[in-house]
Amino acid sequence: MRISLFIPCLVDQAAPKTAWATVRLLERLGHDVHYNTNQTCCGQALFNAGFRDEARRLAERFIRVFRDAEVVVSPSGSCVSMVTRHYGELALSSEYVRDWEHLKTRVSELCAFLVDKLNITDVGARFPHSVSYHASCHLLRDLGVKDQPLRLLKNVENLELIDGDWGDECCGFGGVFRAKFSDLSFSIADRRAAELANGGAEFITGADDSCLINLQEAFRRIGASQRTVHIARILAAENGELL
Numbered sequence: 001m002r003i004s005l006f007i008p009c010l011v012d013q014a015a016p017k018t019a020w021a022t023v024r025l026l027e028r029l030g031h032d033v034h035y036n037t038n039q040t041c042c043g044q045a046l047f048n049a050g051f052r053d054e055a056r057r058l059a060e061r062f063i064r065v066f067r068d069a070e071v072v073v074s075p076s077g078s079c080v081s082m083v084t085r086h087y088g089e090l091a092l093s094s095e096y097v098r099d100w101e102h103l104k105t106r107v108s109e110l111c112a113f114l115v116d117k118l119n120i121t122d123v124g125a126r127f128p129h130s131v132s133y134h135a136s137c138h139l140l141r142d143l144g145v146k147d148q149p150l151r152l153l154k155n156v157e158n159l160e161l162i163d164g165d166w167g168d169e170c171c172g173f174g175g176v177f178r179a180k181f182s183d184l185s186f187s188i189a190d191r192r193a194a195e196l197a198n199g200g201a202e203f204i205t206g207a208d209d210s211c212l213i214n215l216q217e218a219f220r221r222i223g224a225s226q227r228t229v230h231i232a233r234i235l236a237a238e239n240g241e242l243l
Contacts (some may be wrong), residue, residue, distance in 0.1 A: 002032045004069035006107075008079040009041050015209040021236035021243045022075045022110060025123060028236070039065050044082040047090070048176045056090040059083075059100075063092075067099045071117070072107040075232045077139025077207050078175075080109040085142055109139060110232055111207055115148040121155050127237045128158035132201035134192075134215065135168045136208035149207055149231055156234060166195035173214040186218070193218035197226050205231045 003026055007019045026033050043058030062083060066072050074080050084104040092100060114120045133153060139145045153161050172178065172188030193215050196204050204219075204226050206212050212228035219226050233242050 002034060002070045004066055004072045005033055005035045006039060006042075006066070006072050006074040006079070006083075007035070008074065008076045009045075010210050010213075011075060014213060015230065017243050018075050018209055018230040018232050021230070021233040022073070024243065025110075025232060025236040026073070028238075029118070029120065029123065036065055042079045042082050043090075044079055044086075045175055047082065047086060048174075052090060056092060059087045059090050060092060060096050063087075063096050063099050063103060066107075067103055069103075069106060071113070072103075073110055073113050074107070075110045075207065075230060076209070077109045077136050077143055077145060078210065080107055081138040081142035083107050109143060109145060109207060111148040111152055112143065112145045114235075115151055121151045123152065123155070123235050125155075125159075125235045125237050126157040126240050127234050127242075128240050129203055130160040130162055130201040131203045131205050131234065132162045132164065132196055132199045133231075134171065134196060134204055134206040134211060136206050136211045137170050137174075139207050140168055145207070149205075152231070152235060153205070156237075158240065159234070160201075162199045162201040164195070164199040166192075166199065169195070171211040171214050172218075173210050175210065178214065185214070186221070189214050189218035190222055193222055193224060193226075197222070197224035201226065203234075204228045205234055207231050 011018050023033050043055035047055040172185040178185040216228040
């Protein structure tokens with residue numbers, strides 16, 4: 001399969017290893033991964049901040065760039081949610097509406113793509129560490145992706161999955177929310193980090209680097225030793241070492 005890779009702004013600027021791990025994983029599974037250098041932001045940050053016209057222009061650019069793609073895969077639940085669900089709220093120009101309706105069915109978050117589209121739960125990974133999973137809000141609540149990441153983690157060789165009773169609370173990031181309400185964001189993040197740290201896992205993983213970066217800063221604030229790592233990097237680890 002020829003897979004078009006969509007890399008969100010935050011991954012590009014702050015977590016490039018997630019992008020490389022995604023490529024390594026998909027190529028290991030036998031797929032041709034293509035990165036279109038004309039891609040840019042999906043428009044989510046502008047949309048959340050209320051700049052609908054600016055967000056619409058970015059959405060229409062996204063549609064132009066990916067309209068002919070066989071499939072589009074991204075290691076970000078929040079950006080996939082923006083593209084597949086919220087573009088419909090942007091009053092797209094009529095020439096783009098039909099293209100978006102066809103395109104949105106071919107855009108997938110990485111874990112959902114592996115499990116739901118490829119019917120794969122064992123990707124041949126090995127990671128000899130204890131891990132807990134944090135479900136990001138857009139992935140869980142907007143896309144309904146809940147069990148897929150856990151099924152993938154359970155099939156990673158030597159990985160000990162610690163599943164506690166801490167529920168599915170928000171990490172406090174929320175993009176613009178963190179920028180506008182930083183004190184409240186930090187408070188939510190610190191509480192969530194304490195819950196996850198009490199589980200005792202060495203690593204906390206998830207499918208959105210924005211959440212993981214926010215949690216990593218919270219672990220430092222509360223003096224916890226946990227490290228965060230995107231699930232793509234775990235799934236790409238063949239020899240037990242992260243990319």
